[in-house]
Amino acid sequence: MPSVEILSRIQFAFTIAFHYIYPPLSIGLGLCLVIMEGLYLKTGLALYKDITRYWIKIFALIFGIGVATGIIMEFEFGTNWATYSHYVGDIFGSALAAEGIFAFAMESAFLGVLLFGWNRVNKGVHFFSTCMVALGSIFSALWIVIANSWQQTPTGFRIEGHDLQARAVVTDFWAMILNPSSVDRFSHVIIGAFLAGSFLVMSVAAWYVLKKRFVIHAQTMFKVGLSVAVIAALLQLFTGHRSAHYVSKYQPTKLAAMEGHYDSSAVAPMYLVGWVDNKQEKTSGIKIPGGLSFLTHGSFSAPVEGLNATPPADRPQAVNFVFQMYHLMISIGMILIALTLLALVLLWRKKLFNQRWLMMIFTWAVLLPQIANQVGWYTAEVGRQPWVVYKLLRTSDALSHKVTADEVVFSLVLFTLVYMLLFALFIYLLTRKIQHGPDISDDADTEYEGYYKDNLTYHPTKL
Known part of the structure; x- marks a missing residue:
């Protein structure tokens, strides 16, 4: 049987990976809701009201599942990672308390108005609530990313105690939250969330277009999602480069694993695709000679620190896994950039919604941002190993000493069963809402010349 450390890492990876499906969707969808309802306030058209109310229902479903799956991880800190919890308690306590007070509380309070405030508060108050829910979800992500980023680049603390009694104590709160990686990592995570939410909107809209249902609503949804996705996809190039730059400066061993680079005296290529043989310390594949050297030092001939500069015990062992996850994310x-730019060009030429093949691609493309978010997290966390707090606390030393392998396996099996049920419920409810579609306002017909309503389906007589 695998060790307690491996089993506990698998368990935590599974629970956080499942949870991480939902927060990016709610963050990205929150921004789309602000745009939709803002258009309703500006134009007064029932069309925008209908699609806003439709997506609020889906947002509530995603938010609820996200909250339920996130609670489990907090218990795991105490059950499986007691030494880690003691070590970072002062740091994480500050960040998670701020998340609860300044983010989750605000988000939850205004969520009630968002869900039940239609026809009970005026339009301006409801729109303000929508903005606060969207902003609260972003703030929530901010504090979680700050806590995780401190593990990558710890600053603003001192160590009290020794050995198993050692713990990090905050000495400078602002230095702690503005640690060298927090801003770059937060921007990268948030842009990824905007892509996840916007591609969900475009996926559902594309499906309606293919089925010729709610055509006007679907086209409007798609345009809103596309406006967010185009900007986010292009911005992700910049935030990704910035994130890689901080890794090269503060975690060069992780960067070497990401590119399968071993020899510190050699120029570092940038691989497009490849395979890493960690035993032979050799990487093969299609590469740009000197590409990593140029991105890191601005010169194609500059050497880059490799994995051999770090003792084997202090470097990640799953180098090929880190390499593959990183390149899959890229x-x-x-x-995503190619898809969004192509859709934008076709929209400008008024040919977008006639391309059934592209609508079919967008229907399934909702999976791509989710996969990218997941493998990006794998890259960051596995690439940091064997440290849970970089250069301070090893993962093997962070475990609870009373937990057995059998107990971890038993709880992992139970979590898997519960999460499978939750996911099945989520897919079932989401499918029902999509098949039902938006509820059409009674006065909606008067807004569209040349369109008529029949069984909640819009049939275009001219396009």
């Missing part, structure tokens, strides 16, 4: 990012 590949998906390029695909």
Whole structure:
């Protein structure tokens, strides 16, 4: 049987990976809701009101599942990672308390108005509530990313105690939250969330277009999602480069694993695709000679610190895994840019919604940002190993000493069953809401010349 450390890492990876499906969707969808309802306030058209109310229902479903799946991780800190919790308690306590007070409380309070405030408060108050929910979800992500970023680049603390009694104590709160990686990582995470939410909107809209249901609503939804996705996809190039730059400066061993680079005296290529043989310390594949050297030092001939500069015990062992996850994330990012720019050009030429093949691609493309977000997290966390707090606390030393392998396996099996049920419920409810579609306002017909309503389906007589 695998060790307690491996099993506990698998368990935490599974629970956080499942949870991480939902927060990016709610963050990205929150921004789309602000745009939709803002258009309703500006134009007064029932069209925008209908699609806003429709997506609020889906937002509530995603938010609820996200909250339920996130609670489990907090218990795991105490059950499986007691030494870690003691070590970072002062740091994480500050960040998570701020998340609860300044983000989650605000988000939850205004969520009630968002869901039940239609026809009970005026339009301006409801729109303000929508903005606060969207902003609260972003703030929530901010504090979680700050806490995680401190593990990557710890600052603003001192160590009290020794050995198992050692713990990090905050000495400078602002230095702690503005640690060297927090801003770059937060921007990268948030842009990824905007892509996840916007591609969900475009996926559902594309499906309606293919089925010729709610055509006007679907086209409007798609345009809103596309406006967010185009900007976010292009911005992700910049935030991704910034994130890689901080890694090269503060975690060069992780960067070397991301590119499978071993020899510190050699020029570092940038691989497009490849395979890493960690035993032979050799990487093969299609590469740009000197590409990593140029991105890191601005010169194609400059050497880059490799994995051999770090003792084997202090470097990640799953180098090929880190390499593949990192390059998969980049590949998906390029695909998202290509898809959104192509859709934008076709929209400008008024040919977008006639391209059934492209609508079919967008229906399934909702999976791409989710995969990119997941593998990006794998890259960051596995690439940091064997440290849970970089250069301070090893993962092997962060475990609870009373937990057995059998107990971890038993709880992992139970979590898997519960999460499978939750996911099945989520897919079932989401599918029902999509199949039902938006509820059409009674006065909606008067807004569209040449369109008529029949069984909640809009049939265009001219396009």
